[in-house]
Amino acid sequence: MSNLIAWIIRAIPFGTIIMFGSMGEITTEKSGNLNLGVPGIMYLGGFAGFASSYFYEKNSADPKGWICVLLALVAAIAASMLGGLIFSFLTITLRANQNVTGLALTTFGMGVANFFGVFILNGASYTAAPLAYASFSKKIPFLSSKLGILSKTVFCYGFLVYAAIILAVVLHYVLNKTRVGLNLRAVGENPGTADAAGINVTRYKYLATCIGAGLSGIGGLYYVLDYNQGIWATTGQIEALGWLAVALVIFTTWKPLNCIWGAYLFGMLYWLYQFLPSILGIKVASYVTDLIQMVPYVVTIIVLVVVSFRKKKENQPPESLGLSYFREER
Amino acid sequence: MSEVKTKEPLVRIIKRDRSSFGYKVWVRAAAILLALVVDAVFIYSVTGLNPLSVYVVMFNGTFMTSIRFSWAMRDLVTLLCIGIALAPAFKMHFWNIGAEGQVLMGGLATAMVMVKCGASLPTPVLFLVMFLTSVIAGGLWGFIPAVFKAYWNTNETLFTLMMNYVATSIVACMTNILRGKASSLGKLNMSTQVGWFPQFLGQRYNINILIVVILMFVMFFYLKYSKQGYEITVVGESENTARYAGINVKWVTIRTMIISGAICGLVGFLIVAGRDQTISTTSAGGNGFTAIIVAWLAKFNTFYMALISFLLIFLSKGAAEIASAYSLNDYAASIIEGVILFFILGSEFFINYKMIFRGSKKEVH
C-alpha cells in the first residue's frame, strides 16, 4: 500500500509536466499546426522561469515568494510564446514545412536554454533557486495534512498540479462550448471553410500556436522549479518529456479532459519500473527497468493504431493538421 | 450591415509560377548571409567579441588541420547517409521521423553480432553478418509503421516518432546487459578489435566516407532512373494515379520504408564498426532529426544533401571551436544552427511566393 502511494505521489507530478506540455500542443494542433518544437519550447519555458526567479532571489535583499512565482510564470510564458511566435511566423506567414520547422525549434530551444544555463551554472554542475522551489511546491494548508490518505495522495502537491486540472477543464469548455473554440476547431479541420465563414484563419493560427506554446512552457517551468526541486542542470531530460507530451496528445485523441487521467497514467507507466516490482514483491534486473521505460510510447502507438482501425471521425487528428493554408491556392 | 473597410490590403501574396535557378541560389545565399548577421549580433551581445574574428575561429573548426577536416567529413557522412535514407520515404510523402530509432536498431544489431559472434566467425563472414543484421534491424523498424500506414492509414509522423523511444529503450536495456557491472560499455572487443573496420588511408571511418559517397550516387540514380524510383514518385504524387497505373501502393509504401529503414540501419552499422566501435543510446546523436531537415531542404536530391550537411557540420564544428577558444559551451552550435535553419526554411517562401505591395500595381488600369 505504501508503495502504491509512493508510486502515485511520483506519477502525478510527472504527469503534470507532460499535461501542460500536451495541453499546449492540443491547443496548437486544434488550429491545424503540428508543432514538433514542444521539447524546445519546454526548454525555453523551464529555463526562463528558472533564470528569472534565480536572479530575483540572488539580487533582492528580501525576496518574496509570490513575486518569485509571478516572475517565473511571466518569464516562462513569455519565453515559450516567443518560441511559438517563431514557429508561427515561419509556418503560417512564410508557410514553411511544419515538421521541419518544429524540429529546428527543438534544436534551437534546447540550445538557448543550455547555452545560457551554462552561464548561470558558472562551472558548477547545478544551481538552485530554493525560494522559487519552496513557493511553487507550497502545499494547501488544511487539506494537505488533515485528510489522511487523501492528504497524502491528492493534496500534497504544489499549486500548478491543480492549476493543470482546472486548465484542462477550462480548455475543454473553451474548445467545445464557446465561439472561439468552435472557430478554432473549424480552422484546424478545414481552414478554407473557416475562412469563407469570415474567420480570420491567420489570427487564430497565430494565437492558438503562441498560447499553446505558452501553456507547454509552463510544463518546462513546473519541471525545473517544482518537480526538479528548483535545480537547474544542463540536461537532455526535458527533450524526452517534450516528446512524451506529444505522445500524450495522440493518446488523448486531442481531448483536453482525457489529458488529466492520461497524463497521470503516463506518470504511472513512467515510474512502473521502480514501483511495480516492489508492489508485486519481485526483484528485477536493472536492464528490465530500462526496457519498461518504453511502455508509455508503446501504449501511445497502440492508441494510434486502434484509433486508425476504428476510423471514428471524432477521434482523428484535425483534418488539416500539418498543412499550411494559402487562400488563393488554385 | 456594419461599416466597411475601404483600404485595399497592404500586401497580397501570390504563388510564383516557377523560379529560375539563379534566383533560387540568390535567395538561399541571402538567407544564410542574413542568418550569419543575426548570429553575429547574438555572438557580440553575449560575448562582446568581434563577430568577424569569431567567424574566423569558426572556420578553423573544420579547416585548421587536415585531421579536423577528416573528422568533419566523418560526421558529415553520418548525417548525409541518414538524409539519403530518408530521401525515398520523403519523396513518397511518407514522413519518416523515426530515423534516430532505425539507426539505433541497426547499430545495436551490429554491436550484438560483434560481441556474440566476434570470436567464432571469420572476419569477412562476420562483416557480412554485421551488415545484414543491421540492415534487417533498421528495415524492420521502418517496416512496422509502414504496414500500419499502408493498411490502416495510421499517422506515420507520430508513429515513427514514438518508435524512436522504443528503440532507445531497447538499446538502453541491451547496453545495460552488455556492460554488466562496469559503469560504461567502453569500446567493444577492445582487445581483439574484431568487427572494427580496418584502417583505410589512415582512418577506420574512411570506409564510412567511401560507402556513403557511393550510396549518394546510387540513391540519386535510384530515385531518378529506376522503375522503383518512378513508382515512388507516382505514389508520392497521388495514390489514385498510382492505383490507376497498376502500382501496388501498399507494397511500394512498405518496400520504400524498408529501404529507408535499412539504410538507416546501415548507418548504425557504420557508426558502430567504423566510427565509435561501441553503442549507446546517444549513438545516433540527434542526427536522425537533423537529417530530416537536410533531406527536406535538399528536396530529395542527394547532392544538395551533401552541401547542406556540409553547412551544418561546418557550423557545429565551428561552434565547438568557438566554445573552446572563448570558453563558451557547445550549445552555441545548436543556437547558430537553429537560426540558420529558421532563415533557410523561411527563405523557401520567397522562392514559392511573390508579394505584391499596395500601390505597386496602379499601371494595370
Add this chain to the structure above:
Amino acid sequence: MEYAIQLKNVTKTFGKVVANKNVNLDVKKGEILSLLGENGSGKTTLMNMISGIYFPDSGEIMVEGKKVEIRSPKDAYDLGIGMIHQHFKLIDVFSATENIALGLDKKQKFDLKEVKKKAQAICDKYHFDLDLNQKVYEMSVSQKQTLEIVKVLYRGANILILDEPTAVLTPQETARLFEVIRNMKADNKSVIIITHKLHEVLEISDRVAILRKGEYIGTVETSEATENSLTEMMVGKKVELNIARSAPVNPVKRLSISHLTVYNREEVKVLDDVSFDVFGGEILGIAGISGNGQKELLEAIAGLQITAQGSSIEFYEKGKEDQPLQLVGKTPKKIRDAGVHLAFVPEDRLGMGLVGSMGMTGNMLLKSYGNGPSPITDMRAPKKMAEKVKKELEVVTPSLNTPVSRLSGGNVQKVLVGREIAEAPTVLMTAYAVRGLDINTSYTIYNLLDEEKKEGVAVVYVGEDLDVLIDLCDRILVLCGGRENGILDARTTTKEEVGLLMTNLRKEGK
C-alpha cells in the same frame, strides 16, 4: 433602378492566366441573374471576388451604390453577400447547427440552442429536410447543399450567389431549390446563379449575364433570349452541333458485363446488377446524373473497384474473340499483363490519369514503366511517344519535361487521351472527356473518339451533355441510382427520353 451590386472593369489574373478581364456586371435588387458561361469562362473566379475569396487585380466593386473593398469572406458577409460554393464549405466533424453557428456575428451571444431554434424555423418555413443535429460527414450531397442554403439564409444575406447548384440535384430537388430562390426574390433579395444549363437559365432568371473566356460579353433580358441566342453569346460563334458520326462497321463483341454490383466504402450499393455488352466499332454513351455509378462502372472494368459476388466482366481481346478473359478480381497490372488492351481516361485527370509533377515524357511511362526485365526505366520509347502525341494532338507545352500540372486544362486532357489511344486499345473508356475544355478542344476529342471507332475500337463515353451524347454515340446506356435503366438507340432517341430515364427509375424493368 437600385443596384444591389455593380462590378466595373474587374480584372483578375493567376500567374499568366487571365481569369477575368475588364468585367462589368450589375445586379438589381430583387432579381434573379444567371451568370452563364462555359467551363473555364471565369464565372466562379468572378463570384469568388465578390465573396472575398480572391481580391481583384484591378477594377471596382460597388454594393448599393457605394464603392467597397471586399478583402475577406467576412467583409462579404458584412455586406450581406452570401455564396454557396460548388465545393461545400462545411466542416465534416461538426453538426449542422455548429456549421451554421460558425462565423456568426460576434456581437450576438454564442448560444447553439438559440441558433438551432432559429435554423429550425427556416427549415420549417421552406420545408427543408435537414436534421440539425446530424454530423456533416453523415449527410448526403443534397442535404449538404440544403445546409449551405440554410446557412446563408440564417445570415439574412441580401445577395445570394449559387455556384452550379443543380449539378448534384435530382429534378425534384432542383424544383424545390428554384421555389426557394423565387421566394427570396419576392423578399427583394438578389440571387446570382452560376450555371451552364440553358433550360435552367430560361426557367428561373430575370436577366442573363454572359462570360466568355474571362471576358464580359453582355447582359440580356431572359424574356428576349432563346437557347440559340444564348448559346451564340456563350460560345461566340454558331456551333455546328452536328458531330461527324460514322455508322458502326462490323460490330464485334469486346466487353460483356453481367450482374455487376459494387459497394462503396460505406457499404452502400453504388452499382446494382448492371449488365450490358460493348461492341467494337461503336461508341456506347453512358448518361446519368453525376454520382449515379458512372465512375464506379468504369473503375470496376479497369480493375480499380472491388466487385461483389456474381459480377462478371468478360473481355474479348482482338484475335481472341473465342476466349473471353474474366477481368473481375484482377488488378490493373494483372489486366495489362494478361495482354488486354484497355484504355481508360478517368474523370480526375491530374489526380488519377496523370502525374502532375512529371513532364509529358514521364507521363507516357505511367502504364508501361514496368515493361521489360531491366530495373531501369527506358526513357527513349516514351520520349518518342510524347513527341508524337505533342505533334499529332497539337499539345502546347514549353518542353516535354515541363510538369503537366502547369499546362492548361485542354492540353492536360490531350496528353492523357493521347497516351491512352497511342497503344492501339481494343476498348477505350472515357469519363467526362471534355469537361472544362473549350469548344475547339472538345471537338478535337469528339473527332479522335470517332476516329478510334472507325478503326474498330470499342469506345465507352461517359458524358453529361445530352446533346453531345445523342449526336456522338451509337447507343446510350442510362444509369440511374446505380442501375442500368435502359439502353437507347442514339439515332432515334430524344433528349426528353434520355432525361426521363436519368431521373425516373423504371419500376422493375428487366
